[in-house]
Amino acid sequence: MSKTANYRATASKEENQFREALKLYDSKQYKKSLKLIDGILKKNPHHAESLALKGLALYYSDTDKASAESYITRALEKDGTNNVVNHIGGIYYRAVKNYKEAAKWYQAAMDHGSTNKSILRDLSSMQSQIRDFKNLPKSRLGYLEDQPGYRANWTASAVAHHLHGDLPNAEKVLGRIEELISDKLQESDYYEHSECLLYRNDVIAQMGDYEAALKDLDRIEATNMVLDGLSLLEKRADYLMKLNRKKEASLVYRKLLKRNPDNAKYYYQLEDSLGVRNAPRVRVALYEKLASFYPKSDPPHFIPLTFLAGDEFKRKAQNYVLGQLRRGVPSTFVNVKPLYKNNSHAATIYSIVSEFFETIQDQPLTYCWTAYFLAQHHYHVGSYSEALRMIELAINHTPTLVELYIFKARIYKRMNELDQAASVMNEGLKLDLQDRFINTKTTKYYLRADNVHKAIDTISVFTKNDDSPNGLRDLHLMQSIWFIVESAESYLRKYRKALGEHNSTEAKTNLGLAFKRYVSLTKIFEEFYEDQVDFHHYCMRKGTPRAYLTMIDWADNLFDQPMYNRVLDGLSETVLEAVRHKVLFTTEQGHKKLKKEEIRKREELVQYSQSVAEDDDVFGEKALHQIIQDEKLDILVKQQALLHQHDAVFTQIFNFRVNFQLKKYVLCLQSLNKLLALDKHNPFIGYMVVQLRNHLAESTPDTIKKIVSVGLMKNFGKADTANLLETYFGANDLETGLVLARMSETAFQARLSEIKENLDPYSRGLVSIVQLSY
């Protein structure tokens, strides 16, 4: 009896001390809190709550971050049904950004009877972040029931239903709160109210009942509470079109045009609503009318050029192009470039402008911009020396215009004279050092010329360089994707060039640096994804569900963007190169003593290569070595999971390359067949077929060999080399060249030489560089 009493006394003393420690933790006095916890644990080393709190306090106090997790896991093992321990676990995993675990333990805390309802709010954020939409509505609803006084919780609950695909319930929740709140609105609520009204309308429209959506639109417009007039009009026009009430829709499009006559989309939509797309005469008349209403807008003048022909085209094109040249519009050529898809249009425009050029000797700026236009014309049709002649005419005439230098540099680039291109760009830069655009261009051109140090020097004018020799670290911190990806690609080229020169030290350093840059890029995109976390709560509070859903969509496709494709393409190439040339990383290079000069050079190289402070693997050599040893390619496999667009061309190519290296040939066959269905002449199809045929013999179990060879027979049974060449390598473009560069068979090499003949010099150079490492 006394024993239990005694136990109870200690227990409650423990309890009190723990409460005290928790208080200290809450007021961020981690050290003091830790001291108390250690006291408890000394007496009772199994006190799970204290163990958990110790983990958390260690994490936040910066004393021993590394061992924090072990306390958390021990606590959860000891008493996994204690809701306090669960909650602490959730907080810890959220802090270390393991949102899946965080959601699990927050959920556990609720399941094990925690009365702390605010856990539900954190739980919903975690569920949204990991896209657990199945369980999200429950936790949002739980929190709403606890705190029904805030509109944010109603909105959140509706959004949860929406994300889970339950539109009717989303609409119901939104309608309910609208009713409850409509006579209690204050001015500070107006924006939120407006957004919520429009959101509810979105939900109704997404259910597919446009009649109802239109009726709702009438209703909310009548309340006069919707602040976003543009959305009201766009929605109305959209619904009317969908309901086939085109006459009414056309009136709305006219209103939209009045609001913004520069939005080309409205013009096309107006055409559709009037049904004049296929009636050229009416179309011309329509645009003449519109052009007289909106004489200063571009679309009504430009759009007719896209469908007119013959003399009519010539007359309109003349007005359009010469009008802009007279006004000295630098972008005139860019404006008409879409018309160049039609060769006869291109010829017409050229004859108009070259005739004009002869008549304007005495108007210096018009003369200059016209010469600039003609240079761009020649460039666009591939006559680079003629382009160069024209741009030099312009530069000699007015040597103070930055645009002219930018274009001259571009011509040199296309001629594959990359150093010259960068130096011309730099000449332009000197005219206006505060112009960020040309600074950026110059930096990029130095990178294209593989002069990374000069590039870093150039851009460092605009970066924050405290404590670092140049802007490289700032560019990483500021997530300057374009710069990092361009430098990664430059290092990859430098690697191949070094390989071509049998300079293995140089090759290794550059491949390692390319790897470092690509990895930084993947981290930046991870951070982008990460950045959503706060918004799951914030957007609801601010009443911006529409913007929130746009963000969710954006994040869901974040890793399928062309830029990220480019990153993954480079990253996989880098890693696969390291594996293919593993001798670079595995042969021990004797550590001979460096001479003074070499030490200085090495130090300089570090300065221009170190992307974060205190990096013990500046050149990425250790990391690559590790990957080669490990052979599992985790870094690439992890990326495969991020590609959500399963029917994108790039996804098939990336998956094939990774799985091929891992000898997962059945998966490779799947990628191949998918790619065939998506893009039946893609050069990678030919590549994949050849790769599979060549390597199938090696070390595969017979069953797999059989599956793959039957699969290959099915679609490619009759495809011999000549056939493959014809079907998949027929195009004379850079992409086809880059794929062929990776195939060593003579027949393919002959076709590659042909393609190279037809490529422009710059693209030809790019292919040649890739060939150096294959």
Added chain:
Amino acid sequence: MISLDDLTANNLGLINVIAYASYSDQELEEIRDSGELAQYAYYNEVPVGLVICKPLHPVNSKSPAGLLIDKLCVLPAYSGKYGLEDRLLEYVENVTRKRHLDKVYVATADPSQWQKFGFLHEDASQELYRSLNLVREGQQLLRKVLDN
């Protein structure tokens, strides 16, 4: 259509381009540091002209005798048509007056183009200009006296 503006650290590169000259970086810095004594001329916001001048200091005098135009040039395609030269010269004259001076000097091999602006021949061998090396081979010294 025509406007004038100061030189800045960021657009010094224009000087050598407009003047077809090759000033060193240090010289360019000095020109900029002279403040109002140098100026760009813009035609429709494109820089096409330039004037650089400096005080003409006789050896034995504390105050300058006037301003000496070191360079006044306009790109050929824009020269003599739009009054850019006039505007630059007018600018120099205003700076001269602002400094309570009344003479503008120029050393040139082509006196005729300056005479139309009211510049007259000035004997460079006078005591006042001793050891200033104002004129080089083939050049003459011209002077314009400003009326108040």
